[in-house]
């Protein structure tokens with residue numbers, strides 16, 4: 001069974017004017033250990049798909065199954081646990097808390113969940129992203145690539161089954177982007193996560209096991225290697 005399944009997913013945003021159909025009948029299966037690139041021009045629905053995959057939002061129709069569970073069927077308490085334990089998110093803008101140290105940023109999801117052993121877990125994840133020794137720094141004392149590696153370490157803190165990355169190299173130069181992409185590829189293998197990455201970068205798509213091309217909210221093609 002796939003770890004993430006989108007079944008005929010439609011998503012409409014209802015604002016003041018006409019509803020916007022951001023996803024239109026999307027069906028997609030992603031397996032553990034698979035690195036998927038989500039491509040397509042701005043506005044085609046990439047971020048919407050990631051938000052639905054991470055149970056941050058819900059389909060208007062169809063179903064999103066995370067580890068076999070339909071996200072729309074869960075109450076708030078179960079959703080909180082599902083998001084926390086199954087999903088890690090990485091963003092273009094890193095989303096680190098600037099007044100907290102690297103250690104504290106990485107530990108925070110465990111502390112919020114009331115779990116013990118946060119420092120040891122943070123040290124482990126920082127080693128995984130090759131940032132051992134930088135735990136006491138503040139984010140502004142890091143390069144962009146290092147900040148994104150801290151964000152990846154934080155996303156890994158609960159050992160998620162699914163890693164969702166929304167244009168993770170969008171703020172990085174090409175050399176640093178390549179390092180981050182190789183890291184995501186390695187983590188996908190080593191941790192057997194399913195990694196889904198929205199990207200504009202051809203280099204990024206070239207490293208993926210599958211490229212899903214969206215157009216106007218529809219899957220235009222899926223290329224698997």
Ligand SMILES: Nc1ncnc2c1ncn2[C@@H]1O[C@H](COP(=O)(O)OP(=O)(O)O)[C@@H](O)[C@H]1O
Pocket residue numbers: 013014015020021022040041042043044045046047048049
């Ligand atoms: N919260 C929202 N409310 C209304 N419309 C939205 C919202 N989020 C996204 N959209 C619209 O949905 C479509 C898909 O957006 P998005 O998923 O952000 O695309 P992408 O990430 O590929 O650029 C766009 O037309 C966008 O304007």
Ligand SMILES: [Mg+2]
Pocket residue numbers: 046047048166198
């Ligand atoms: Mg987007």
